[in-house]
Amino acid sequence: MPKSTGTAQLKVGDKTIDLPIYSPTLGPDVVDIGKLYAQSDMFTYDPGFTSTAACESAITYIDGDKGELLHRGYPIDQLAQDSHFLEVCYLLLFGELPNKAEMIDFEQRVTNHTMVHEQMHNFFRGFRRDSHPMATMVGVVGAMSAFYHDSLDINDPWQREVAAIRMIAKLPTIAAMAYKYSVGQPFVYPKNSLDYASNFLHMCFAVPCEEYQVNPILSKAMDRIMMLHADHEQNASTSTVRLAGSSGANPFACIAAGIACLWGPAHGGANQACLEMLREIGTVDRIPEYIARAKDKDDPFRLMGFGHRVYKNFDPRATVMKESADEVLELMGIHNNPTLQVAKELERIALEDDYFISKKLYPNVDFYSGIILDAMGFPTSMFTPIFALSRTVGWISQWREMIGDPTQKIGRPRQLYIGEAHRDYVPVEKR
Numbered sequence: 001m002p003k004s005t006g007t008a009q010l011k012v013g014d015k016t017i018d019l020p021i022y023s024p025t026l027g028p029d030v031v032d033i034g035k036l037y038a039q040s041d042m043f044t045y046d047p048g049f050t051s052t053a054a055c056e057s058a059i060t061y062i063d064g065d066k067g068e069l070l071h072r073g074y075p076i077d078q079l080a081q082d083s084h085f086l087e088v089c090y091l092l093l094f095g096e097l098p099n100k101a102e103m104i105d106f107e108q109r110v111t112n113h114t115m116v117h118e119q120m121h122n123f124f125r126g127f128r129r130d131s132h133p134m135a136t137m138v139g140v141v142g143a144m145s146a147f148y149h150d151s152l153d154i155n156d157p158w159q160r161e162v163a164a165i166r167m168i169a170k171l172p173t174i175a176a177m178a179y180k181y182s183v184g185q186p187f188v189y190p191k192n193s194l195d196y197a198s199n200f201l202h203m204c205f206a207v208p209c210e211e212y213q214v215n216p217i218l219s220k221a222m223d224r225i226m227m228l229h230a231d232h233e234q235n236a237s238t239s240t241v242r243l244a245g246s247s248g249a250n251p252f253a254c255i256a257a258g259i260a261c262l263w264g265p266a267h268g269g270a271n272q273a274c275l276e277m278l279r280e281i282g283t284v285d286r287i288p289e290y291i292a293r294a295k296d297k298d299d300p301f302r303l304m305g306f307g308h309r310v311y312k313n314f315d316p317r318a319t320v321m322k323e324s325a326d327e328v329l330e331l332m333g334i335h336n337n338p339t340l341q342v343a344k345e346l347e348r349i350a351l352e353d354d355y356f357i358s359k360k361l362y363p364n365v366d367f368y369s370g371i372i373l374d375a376m377g378f379p380t381s382m383f384t385p386i387f388a389l390s391r392t393v394g395w396i397s398q399w400r401e402m403i404g405d406p407t408q409k410i411g412r413p414r415q416l417y418i419g420e421a422h423r424d425y426v427p428v429e430k431r
Contacts, residue, residue, distance in 0.1 A: 163250075
């Protein structure tokens, strides 16, 4: 329970209502309005819940003004520099960094769960070849509850942990299968000899007729992409997972709901939209035209990949992602790519132009991740599935935290009703 630091007074007509104030470890104090309706017969109105804390959480903290992202207190730049994705998964799930024995055990448990039930292959044949991989993932992940009955009891802590391990292990396999199905290639089974990121790349790009060696630079870049997308506090998809979970739904259904929410272009589809924008611009000489459009308040065009709803300074993940982008592009030798040239020039302008600086429109994580994934050979349709498999650990960590919180109730947002008042029904022949 957060520390109580006093009360706030709300005056409604002649009535004064005392509302408790709580102080978190980090961030602004909160006013507890849980009993406001009972005391005043009034709701609050907060579209998008931008000023409302819907839960207590000890997992991730973001300071948008400072450009700071902490996982269990550890800065993301330190984790990206010295850690790796599965270690961050352990941290998010269990609250502390693992010792060596714990890390080995956790990695083995994940590795041993990477295969999916063979009958799940039949699900893919029900989708059209040109289905978006996210559509496939929503369906297949939701169907996991039909196969793994021994990890559906949300009241059993052990079953919750097994479900968490299974999803972290199997989402890369499902995402890779969705990709293979979309390009008409045979599924590639996971290999226990490979690390998490390398295994995913192998399942995506290997074919049965020849050996495929995963380049360590690409593997490291993929691991960073996964790590930098692992969790991001109470965003739209995480809130969706929590809301679905508040009803007592099984964990696979909750994660499928999160994937469906992530699919939106304003959320997980931002890096795909960014790359499509770069391709639309086409060449460096057309950049001034698009910059002028971005500055024109009457033009609906917006530069994708710049600025962030939460970060009002810079996105701390973008600095790390830029490093990986430079390494991958150097490896692939594609410096003369027109899309890359547009990206580099836009980046330069954003860091030097007074308009961008004054509005703090710095390149964000989506700007660089799309460039990296494109250079690796992924189509834009796979950008959001990769985001989904990376975010799965954050979703399941938040879900587990919610299930264990005795103060949580089934989600039930209120509304400001503006429809018709009471009307009497009129039979059809009299209308």
